[in-house]
Amino acid sequence: MKTSRITSAALLATTALLSACAQLPTGGSSAPLALGDTARGELTSNSPVNLKDGSRYQTFRLTLAADEVVRLTLAGALQGELSLHGPAGDFIGSSLGRPGYGYRSDEVVLTRRADEAGTYVLAVSGGDSDAFGPFRVSAMKVETRQGGAVVPGDEITGWLDGATNRYTLTVEDAGLFHIAQRSHELDAYLKLAGDGIQTQDDDSGGGLDARISTVLSPGEYSIETGWAQTQASGSYTLSVQRLPLPTDDALQLGGELLSGAPVTGWAAGAPLDYQLAVTQLSSVVIDMRSAQIDSYLELSGAGIFFMDDDSGPGGRGLDARIEALLPPGEYQLQAADIGGEGGLFTLLAQVTPVNLPQRLRGLPVLRDGSRHEANLAQGQRDEYRLVIAHAGRYQLDMQSQALDAALTLYSADMGAADDDSGGGLDARLDLTLEAGEYLLVAQSYDDTGAGSYSLNIQRR
Incomplete structure (x- = not known):
């Protein structure tokens, strides 16, 4: 039987190589870091090398009690990351270089809960092989609440670990409420229920943060914090803010909209639904204005649909306006916040009756068998x-x-519209008409296009 012999030098070299490849940080070679303290360090060309990507690193040791939650923060000139390892050297988690919510943009945050008591090792690594420089790293104990009562003005820290957390909110005075769940580790998911309200949100708080903004009447409400994707463990902040209501007779969260009567609403999450009655052919202008939100309007009914985001005359360029010629009918108007910020807005509809024979005077004439070639200017509507x-x-x-062609036909008591029934992006109206004169409007869908087009009128 053959045997192999390994010299002491070769054995030491092999051991050193395996140790370098594994690079499991050990507490003995790490600088101390106590809860509540800040330590300083610097990554240089003399710092240990991560063999995975060539970046440099430095380690610190800190003692944690079981179930203790610690927030670790990296700041300074270094573009780096944080990773935490358990008492046995097992990997706990990494910041992945992501800034944490509520902290300075040049800080990187890692929040973790200790599953067991012992000495943990925190590694500060450069973002890549070219990342060097001084840094500060701090450790702070975080008090968390996984349930209980919250009141307006609260901002608490919670911890999720595979199950949702529930809080209770008692509203004594009606108001506009912002309820936000923010996290630098989780895709936040928020639910609110109580007093006939049941709503939920994923990303309205910006990024992966959740926010519900709504009007709450006096009563008891349940707030449930959770997550939307696979990451089910991590910290978050839950904040509850109350804003005073406008006067009761000014706030209208849906319902009938009357010409010339402005209303104040609150947009957040789902659109608000209003109804507008038009009794005769009318020119209608609807404005949605706000100093807080990006306004958005949709109007539908009588076979007609209009939408707008930023056509309003407001100086911010975020107000919405719909200008439409509407036949008699009942119309549904949806008012929304397209930016997801949530806030107050004013809504005003002006309905002006139209004298159709007078409107038709001087327009180009089309008849049965007509074929008309024309050119549509940007943002214009051609009338016939x-x-x-x-x-x-x-x-x-x-x-x-x-x-993208769009056609609308009006009489004194009816309206019909079409976008793509002619095949592709062509428009076609196929309908029974009484003898008389009609207003035909040719335009591009959403008034965004321009160019040549043809009109064909045929009796079937």
């Missing part, structure tokens, strides 16, 4: 007087290679 000599079924086509 359509003369129907005999009642019957008619097909009206708008075709274009340059724009």
Whole structure:
């Protein structure tokens, strides 16, 4: 039987190589870091090397009690990351170089809970092989609450570990409430229930943070904090803020909208639904203005649909305006905050009746069998007087290679619209018309296109 012999020098070299590859940090070679303290360090070309990516690192040891939550913060010139290892050298977690919510943008934060008492090792690593420089690292004990009562003005820290946490909120005076769950470790997911309200949110707080902004009446409410994706363990902050309500007669969170009567609403999360009644063919202008949110409007009804984001006259460029010619009918108006910020807005509808014969005066005339070629300017709508000599079924086509065509037909008591029924991006109206004169409007969808188009009028 053959045997192999390994010299002492070779054995030492092999052991050193394996140790360097594993690089499990040990407490004995680490600088001390106590809870509540800040330590300073610097990564240089003489610092140990992470063989994985060539970055440098320095370690610190800190003693934690079982179930103690610690927030570790890295700041300074170094572009780096934090990682924490348990008493047995096992990997606990890493900051991945992400700034933490609520801290300076040049700080990196790692928050973890100790599963057992013992000495933990914190590693400060450069972001890459070229990252060097001085840094500060601090450790702070965090008091967490996984449930109980919260009141307006509270901002508490909680810890999730595979199960949601529930808090109770007692509202004594009605108000506008911001309830936010923020985390630098989790994709926050927030639920609110009580007094006929049941709502939830994932990312309205910006990034992966959750926020519910709504009006709450006096009563008892349940707040549930959770997570939206696979990461189910980590810290978060839960804050509750109350803002005073406007006067009771000014706040209208949906319902009937009357011409010339401005209303104040609160947009957050789901759109608010308003109803607008138009009794005769009218020119309608609806403005949604706010100093706090990015306004958004959608209007639908009588086969017609309009939407707008930023066409309002406000100086911020974030107000919404819909200008439309509407036939008689009941219309649904949705007012929303497209930016997800949540806040107050004012809504005003102005409905002005239109004299159709007067509106048709001087417009280009189209008849049965007409074929008309034209060019649509950016943001414009072309109007025509359509003369129907005999009642019957008619097909009206708008075709274009340059724009997304849209057609709307009006009489004194009806309206019809179409976008893509002509195939592709062409518009087609196929309907029965009585003898008379109509207003035909040719435009691009959302008023965003321009270019040449053709109109064809045929009796079927």
